[in-house]
Amino acid sequence: MDETVARTESGAVPGGGTVPQRAMERIKAMIAEGVLEPGQRLPAERDLAARLGISRGSVREAIRALTTLGVLRARHGSGVYVTALEAGDLLETFGVVAGLSRGPRLVELLEVRRVLESAAAALAAARITPGQLAQVERHLAAMSTTADPEEALTHDLAFHREIAAAAGNETMAAMLEGLSSRTVRARVWRGHQDEEALDRTRREHAAIHRALAARDPEAARTAAAAHVRGVEEWLRARLAE
16 A cells, blocks of 8 residues: 555554654664664665655655664765664663753652662672772772862762773663763752762762672662662652752
8 A cells, every 4th residue: 555545644554653653663673683784874765765665755754763863874975874883872862861851750860870870880899890990999089089069070970980881781881871971960959959968979989989899799789779869869858848
């Protein structure tokens, strides 16, 4: 059946989803099945439309959406290519959503961060190298010698970034990068409103570091969860006021 006939007034087609959505799924399937490899150039728009049995307009919309998601990348004068499909690229939009979230949704994101942060700390305790542990300790020491909340937050973020990298899971690290960097706003607010926040953060970081140095995954998991829970509970209390 012709696409214009099959489409409903809402743009849906038999089988579910709009035509551009189905085009997206078909292109993603080609990548997942290895028909299109990371770094490979997509067929010309006309050829891809004919191959998928979908109009060029719908293919164009699908390519635009997949480019926004980091799956595809347009190269000026060269064409459209499958990206390297790195976790950081694919999860970039996740970080944008986190950065725009406020109120209860931000609390939900902190809950997610607590789960991931504790898991990352546990993995890091088992996998961290001496060099990585030294970097974690360096950022902990820097936090202990500054009274500037902004500088402390810079080292705070780096502290967590080192632990996420030491966990050895790039997807988890990319998700935590989005969550951690985008929650700076709430953490800065917390630092300005609560004079004890910086000292408390230092103590919590020290507990995480001790667990990492002891190669104790469960202690690291508990310490990391307690650290993020403190920010989470502070934000809940502010929203309840």
